[in-house]
Amino acid sequence: MDEASAWEPRPVAPDAVDGVIRTRALTKRYRGGQLAVDGLDLTVPAGSVFGFLGPNGSGKTTTIRMLMGLIEPTSGTAHVLGHPVPRAARTVLPHIGALIEGPALYGFLTGRDNLLRYDAADPTADPRTRSTRVAAALERVGLTAAAGKKAKAYSLGMKQRLGLAAALLQPRRLLVLDEPTNGLDPQGMREIRSLVRELASDGTTVFVSSHLLDEIEQVCTHAAVMAHGRLVTQGPVADLAAGARGQLVVTTPDPGEAARVLKEQGVGDVVVTGDRVTGEPPERDLADVNAALVAAGVRVRGFGVERASLEDAFVALTGEGFDVAG
Structure with missing residues (x-):
């Protein structure tokens, strides 16, 4: 059985709303009254590489956690791949690859064994082609030579690569990446940019949260800027940069x-x-x-x-400096 026919995801109905991700008035208030996300209206076009930007405490991570069904919103709605989350999370999540807040790895296992365990936990994964999938994912992120090394001995950049490999074990309609180039050297960053472009050209929508504005500008087609829990702006990257004076x-x-x-x-x-x-x-x-x-x-x-850069636009919109890792 070839790799293409080894995985047949459960059918997902055509998007019930415009966009692979769409939120309307999405709000999250924590105990004590802290308002983390305030009335977010976000639309991520299908096939885009979408950059999600914001300074510390802007609500980016909280938003991603709501989109992945990890926490429930206080009010408002979120649709991913045309289905409401978190209610339809079990239907949607098999079609999503995610690397959020760094990879969760078993340090005592090798890189290869970590991926084998991740794959075995996926009820949609065909065990007959598991080794092939794992080998392909390791090669795609440049970890084949280090596959037999224990994860606890991996550098931060290698752990990021292994987490990305786990997200790529199956074909995905949507890939959600939180700081995917964290800990990578310049060569590794170029490789990840190339991989993201390749995935997008294959039809995968890629949602990238990053504090590296030049990275977003190089690889993303669209972007959104958050500040103080609210959406400041969103749209094509070229339009956002053009909106700032040179x-x-x-x-x-x-x-x-x-x-x-x-x-x-x-x-x-x-x-x-x-x-x-x-x-x-x-x-x-x-x-x-x-x-x-x-x-x-x-x-x-x-x-x-x-010409104004995306950094210029970001500073003009938020009044914040370049440290936007939150």
């Missing part, structure tokens, strides 16, 4: 004079770094700003607006 950059051997002229021309937040002067573009024709520099005798070697 930065005016002037390169000149006369930075002090350039900074003075730029301020006079309405450029905000002017900063001088060596021969580079940056600032927020003014509400006027930039050609006039350049002309004013030249008229003042500033030797302009470079003049233009750098």
Whole structure:
């Protein structure tokens, strides 16, 4: 029996609502009145690589736990693959691979044996092809050579890879990854990015929670930003970045004079770094700003607006810095 025919998941009805994940007014309030998630309306398009961003305490992890049926919402609704969760969790979860808050591993078992145990716990898994599935998952995340090593001797990055392998033992319609590149070196991060793109091209929707904004920008097609338990914005990554204003950059051997002229021309937040002067573009024709520099005798070697990054958009939306690991 080949691998493709070895696993036949229980049928899941077509999505009853738009999106692989959809929440409406989803709210979680803990004892003591702490409001972790407040009226969340989230839509994750089918086939997307969806980045989920937010500073510490923003409600990302609580949201993921509700989507996976690990905790119940206080109010509101959540649908995953067209079914309500947590009520239909048993129907939905066999179609989802997840790596949440780090992998749970048996340190005294080898990497291979950990995956064999994970696979054996899946009632949909055909035991006749278990070894083949495990070997394929190990190879996919680059752990074949370390498969016989005990998990307690694995580095943090290797444990992340093994957790991802466990999520990939079966074909999945949805993959939920919480900080998937945590502990990986640059080469490992590139490999995970490549794997995520490959999975998406095969039709898997990938939901990624990460604090590495450049990673999200490189691999994700869509993203959402959370702050203080509420959704700030969501949409295609390119649109989110485009929503933040770019930065005016002037390169000149006369930075002090350039900074003075730029301020006079309405450029905000002017900063001088060596021969580079940056600032927020003014509400006027930039050609006039350049002309004013030249008229003042500033030797302009470079003049233009750098495109805003997802980090720029995040800071503009939340007022938070780059530490967004919560």
